[in-house]
Amino acid sequence: MQAIISAVQMHLADEYTITHEPVTLFDLMERASAAFVKCFRKDFDDRGLRLAVFCGPGNNGGDGLAIARMLINSGYLNTAVYKINFSPNQSEDNKTNEALLKKMHAPVRYIYKAEDMQFIAADVLIDAVLGSGLNKPLSGEYAQLAQKINAINIPVYAVDIPTGLPADGGVDENYNGIRAQKTITFQRPKFNFFLPESLAATQEFEVVNIGLDEDYIQSLPAGHYLLEEKDIRKILPPRKRFSHKGTYGHALLICGQPQTMGAALLCASGCIHAGAGLVTACIPGSGLTALNASLPEAMYLPRDIGQITSTAEDYKVVAIGCGLDTNDESKVLLEKALEMQTQLVIDADAINLLAKDKNLLDKLPPGTILTPHIKEFDRLFGNHTSWHSRLQTAVGEAFSRRLTIVLKNQYTFICHSDKKIYINPTGNPAMAQGGMGDVLTGIIAGLLAQKLSPLHAAWAGCYLHGKAGDRLARNSYVVKASALAEQVAKEMK
Numbered sequence: 001m002q003a004i005i006s007a008v009q010m011h012l013a014d015e016y017t018i019t020h021e022p023v024t025l026f027d028l029m030e031r032a033s034a035a036f037v038k039c040f041r042k043d044f045d046d047r048g049l050r051l052a053v054f055c056g057p058g059n060n061g062g063d064g065l066a067i068a069r070m071l072i073n074s075g076y077l078n079t080a081v082y083k084i085n086f087s088p089n090q091s092e093d094n095k096t097n098e099a100l101l102k103k104m105h106a107p108v109r110y111i112y113k114a115e116d117m118q119f120i121a122a123d124v125l126i127d128a129v130l131g132s133g134l135n136k137p138l139s140g141e142y143a144q145l146a147q148k149i150n151a152i153n154i155p156v157y158a159v160d161i162p163t164g165l166p167a168d169g170g171v172d173e174n175y176n177g178i179r180a181q182k183t184i185t186f187q188r189p190k191f192n193f194f195l196p197e198s199l200a201a202t203q204e205f206e207v208v209n210i211g212l213d214e215d216y217i218q219s220l221p222a223g224h225y226l227l228e229e230k231d232i233r234k235i236l237p238p239r240k241r242f243s244h245k246g247t248y249g250h251a252l253l254i255c256g257q258p259q260t261m262g263a264a265l266l267c268a269s270g271c272i273h274a275g276a277g278l279v280t281a282c283i284p285g286s287g288l289t290a291l292n293a294s295l296p297e298a299m300y301l302p303r304d305i306g307q308i309t310s311t312a313e314d315y316k317v318v319a320i321g322c323g324l325d326t327n328d329e330s331k332v333l334l335e336k337a338l339e340m341q342t343q344l345v346i347d348a349d350a351i352n353l354l355a356k357d358k359n360l361l362d363k364l365p366p367g368t369i370l371t372p373h374i375k376e377f378d379r380l381f382g383n384h385t386s387w388h389s390r391l392q393t394a395v396g397e398a399f400s401r402r403l404t405i406v407l408k409n410q411y412t413f414i415c416h417s418d419k420k421i422y423i424n425p426t427g428n429p430a431m432a433q434g435g436m437g438d439v440l441t442g443i444i445a446g447l448l449a450q451k452l453s454p455l456h457a458a459w460a461g462c463y464l465h466g467k468a469g470d471r472l473a474r475n476s477y478v479v480k481a482s483a484l485a486e487q488v489a490k491e492m493k
């Protein structure tokens with residue numbers, strides 16, 4: 001998995017690479033700029049395009065100057081360079097790159113005040129004004145410049161990070177920086193890119209490798225990690241010779257109401273397709289025919305409290321909440337589940353029940369997995385005005401209560417009792433349809449049944465769920481939760 005390091009740590013990684021490779025900062029800039037240009041050319045192959053490259057005073061601006069040189073050298077002859085000179089500061093490599101451009105007789109226009117900026121006749125604008133060196137919110141001339149650039153209605157491609165967006169620590173709700181269509185970022189995505197608020201700053205991002213020392217980056221103490229397929233490959237349990245259904249664990253799913261029986265069926269399907277040896281659905285009797293018809297592999301346990309507790313020891317894992325409702329009977333079911341001394345996955349209405357009665361929250365056994373979406377999370381832990389603060393709460397609660405909190409979103413954040421946040425990169429908007437989370441709960445329960453640790457079950461569950469969704473979205477506008485559940489077994493294979 002990739003350590004998602006802070007802007008400060010990225011700076012350390014530059015220095016380490018410069019000292020140990022060894023390589024100069026200028027060469028590193030050359031690499032970064034060449035990587036940007038290569039990526040940019042994939043999107044804009046037409047050499048006749050009019051490009052406007054805006055370059056600031058630091059190394060981000062230095063990259064911009066080098067990028068302009070490389071673009072001109074590769075045939076983008078309608079490239080205009082705008083040098084932002086709001087202050088006399090200029091980094092050394094910025095100066096070097098400016099001199100190299102001038103040597104080629106490339107036109108460089110200087111902007112000393114935002115109001116100097118005239119009409120820009122360009123098809124694409126490249127933003128290299130300020131990068132990860134941003135040390136405070138934009139104000140004054142820079143803020144005005146950003147507004148002027150935003151008012152030009154052409155695509156903006158940001159170098160490393162849009163001007164005004166901090167790399168980490170959250171995105172201001174009144175973001176006043178440059179709004180990019182795409183950011184081509186160096187070596188690692190910045191943590192803020194994973195927060196929904198960053199959409200104001202960049203519609204998308206692509207990471208390009210610039211050859212910084214990977215071992216060093218991975219050795220840095222990071223709070224955030226991006227999951228990769230290789231992490232999941234390592235933890236998936238192989239189906240062993242001579243194994244049988246008992247080998248792969250028994251999951252009990254306490255889910256569903258007559259009007260939301262589908263949630264229980266989808267959860268059961270996720271669990272079966274993720275490989276649980278046995279799956280029992282504890283659903284209202286009115287769902288039995290549907291269960292038998294759609295998932296004959298699943299067993300049925302009536303909603304009889306006495307029966308549930310008497311068979312507690314049979315289950316490796318209990319998942320509770322999908323389509324359960326928050327009525328009194330559901331609350332009793334949750335109380336019984338909490339007493340069962342087994343691995344728990346708590347979703348949907350079971351989370352809402354915890355929100356209604358915080359005494360129950362305090363009874364969650366260590367190791368429990370909670371899988372809230374944003375609303376369920378805020379109901380449980382209070383309203384948050386930003387994702388940054390929501391994640392801080394999630395990390396704190398996961399740590400103090402020894403939980404794994406799977407905070408679902410476009411990028412799902414897995415907040416674990418180790419105080420770290422693991423980001424799941426898979427999944428897509430074709431999955432934004434009811435029932436998708438029920439399948440995820442079933443998958444995670446299925447993996448827990450197979451003896452994965454809570455953290456590993458959360459990693460693999462989220463990754464496979466999103467991967468299955470990505471595969472199905474290739475040929476479909478929307479992905480049905482039931483189809484995704486079936487696809488999960490194929491992804492695991």
Ligand SMILES: NC(=O)C1=CN([C@@H]2O[C@H](COP(=O)(O)OP(=O)(O)OC[C@H]3O[C@@H](n4cnc5c(N)ncnc54)[C@H](O)[C@@H]3O)[C@@H](O)[C@H]2O)[C@@H](O)CC1
Binds near residue numbers: 129
């Ligand atoms: N490892 C990497 O990621 C590499 C990064 N490089 C580039 O270097 C950039 C970082 O360069 P720098 O550290 O020089 O930083 P920047 O180029 O982002 O800007 C630094 C300058 O801007 C000023 N500044 C910061 N915030 C401001 C604000 N809100 N208002 C006004 N002025 C402000 C600072 O005082 C300083 O003078 C990266 O974004 C990237 O483009 C590459 O050149 C080399 C390798």
Ligand SMILES: Nc1ncnc2c1ncn2[C@@H]1O[C@H](COP(=O)(O)OP(=O)(O)O)[C@@H](O)[C@H]1O
Binds near residue numbers: 432438
């Ligand atoms: N735009 C998206 N990109 C990636 N994943 C998504 C997107 N929209 C929804 N999902 C995934 O679908 C699931 C939705 O969960 P949830 O809201 O609990 O659904 P439900 O309650 O209907 O089952 C989560 O795992 C979420 O990560």
